[in-house]
Amino acid sequence: MTADAGAEYAYLRQVVFNQSQNVLDPSRDYLFDARLARLLRIHGFTRVEQLAHHLRRGRDPALERAIAEAMTINETSFFRDSRPFELMRLELLPRLIEARRPARSLRFWSAACSTGQEAYSLAILIREYFPLLAGWNIRIEGTDIASEVVQRARQGRYHRIEMNRGLPARFIVRYFDRHEDDWIAKPELRRICHFRQANLCIAPLLFHERFDVILLRNVMLYFAHQSRLTLLAGVHGLLAPDGVLLLGSAEQPADLAQWTPVLTGGTCYFRPRATGQ
Numbered sequence: 001m002t003a004d005a006g007a008e009y010a011y012l013r014q015v016v017f018n019q020s021q022n023v024l025d026p027s028r029d030y031l032f033d034a035r036l037a038r039l040l041r042i043h044g045f046t047r048v049e050q051l052a053h054h055l056r057r058g059r060d061p062a063l064e065r066a067i068a069e070a071m072t073i074n075e076t077s078f079f080r081d082s083r084p085f086e087l088m089r090l091e092l093l094p095r096l097i098e099a100r101r102p103a104r105s106l107r108f109w110s111a112a113c114s115t116g117q118e119a120y121s122l123a124i125l126i127r128e129y130f131p132l133l134a135g136w137n138i139r140i141e142g143t144d145i146a147s148e149v150v151q152r153a154r155q156g157r158y159h160r161i162e163m164n165r166g167l168p169a170r171f172i173v174r175y176f177d178r179h180e181d182d183w184i185a186k187p188e189l190r191r192i193c194h195f196r197q198a199n200l201c202i203a204p205l206l207f208h209e210r211f212d213v214i215l216l217r218n219v220m221l222y223f224a225h226q227s228r229l230t231l232l233a234g235v236h237g238l239l240a241p242d243g244v245l246l247l248g249s250a251e252q253p254a255d256l257a258q259w260t261p262v263l264t265g266g267t268c269y270f271r272p273r274a275t276g277q
């Protein structure tokens with residue numbers, strides 16, 4: 001790579017950071033070429049450096065957003081890491097259901113939901129193991145910065161290879177309808193899952209009502225320390241006082257003063273500490 005090209009990749013890394021707070025490692029600059037190929041074609045460029053030159057000449061917020069979205073890592077699967085879902089089934093949901101009996105309402109947020117498998121896993125868990133919730137107001141919100149994955153989550157349509165990652169066969173036939181090589185989530189799941197595009201790093205976060213469970217998994221690892229602090233402070237304000245935060249298995253809250261870790265069921269969840277406000 002020439003020094004010039006190096007500077008253009010650095011510029012693009014900064015664009016991605018400004019838009020999504022994702023910190024990209026220079027050792028992975030080669031990813032720009034593959035991930036931005038479609039955008040380059042659409043805008044009539046042949047090389048990533050030309051795209052960077054174009055942006056340097058004048059700001060183009062829509063294109064900058066599209067670059068940041070294209071560089072996101074959308075890896076996900078049904079019942080990913082299984083233990084948090086077991087914990088939810090055996091411990092967390094029974095406790096929350098008891099506490100919410102008077103209101104008959106439960107709210108979940110799959111923050112950084114990617115193509116929606118996390119939200120649908122939760123919906124399956126609820127429908128399969130908690131039939132008493134059928135008459136309750138259950139709402140699972142899924143948000144992600146990348147519009148394409150949000151679109152896919154809304155469709156609830158998955159290729160059989162995606163289905164075979166983490167989804168037991170009995171759940172496939174019970175909760176999905178087959179369409180050629182794809183499977184589509186049945187209305188009973190789609191009714192309770194709602195997806196929209198949202199950037200976790202734009203304050204204030206878009207919700208006003210509090211959640212009982214927030215899943216913020218496998219996304220903070222791409223953020224810088226300060227972005228994690230800001231995000232978790234916002235998440236703290238959106239969680240019910242007796243609510244639960246679940247992070248990815250390699251993630252920790254940046255500020256433990258606000259959270260109590262609870263180790264149980266071979267995994268860990270976090271309860272919000274009262275902040276005295």
Ligand SMILES: C[S@@+](CC[C@H](N)C(=O)[O-])C[C@H]1O[C@@H](n2cnc3c(N)ncnc32)[C@H](O)[C@@H]1O
Nearest residue numbers: 020072074076112114145146199200217218219
């Ligand atoms: C690795 S996936 C994790 C998906 C799911 N939570 C899981 O654990 O399987 C990370 C997701 O975070 C999203 N993301 C990255 N930066 C974001 C931001 N600033 N705001 C919202 N979503 C973001 C990406 O688009 C991607 O879909």
